[in-house]
Amino acid sequence: MPTSIDRNELQLLLTEQEAQLVEVLPASEYEDEHLPGAINIPLKELDRQTTSRLDRGRPVIVYCYDYQ
């Protein structure tokens, strides 16, 4: 089950566990602005092929714009 985290927990996961950040918004919104180090895989494109560049041995953090 995915775990909801806040901003502080995110920063800890990045620094202590080399977590991977994935913005799941459309590419245009990612290009406008994104968290440092994040890659973009839009929700509509999330599949085995597009996620093959992610390391399954490290945590993956997904985010979008806000709670919506």
Next chain:
Amino acid sequence: MSPRAAWRLESIGFEQVYDYVAGKADWGSFGLPLEGAEGSETRVAAFVRTNAPNCRLADRVREACEHLEENGWDTCFVLNDERVVLGRIGLRAIRGRKDVTAEEAMTPGPSTIRPSARLRKIVERMQRQQLTSLPVTTPDGRLVGLLTRRDAEDALAAVNES
């Protein structure tokens, strides 16, 4: 959207999946940097004076605001112990109400903006409302600093030139 993405990743076989549900709106509103075409250089956070004068409710205006004007400030924020903005003491009160407490002199509940606010919109607002400065706080009300209109206009002009 991100909860569905997190579940989708799990369905693909990822075992360590986390969802930063508050997203980049939350990240930016706390003044943390963003990258991209509309990154941090067009946001208020980059131009905030973080050393804005502040005091506590029980402080006397005379002591709290001493040397304030000569150092170029025209405002002092009244904070609680959590650095939450409770009020603002403006120039008129600083000059004329020196013998009262900050609580008595302050204007309570000043309007605030977030560090993630777009510089262009804030400059328009300051010009429209003839504001010389605006306090910048986190979403939970903690003081980040002060954005002066002069700093904001200069920064916007630089962004427009680049």
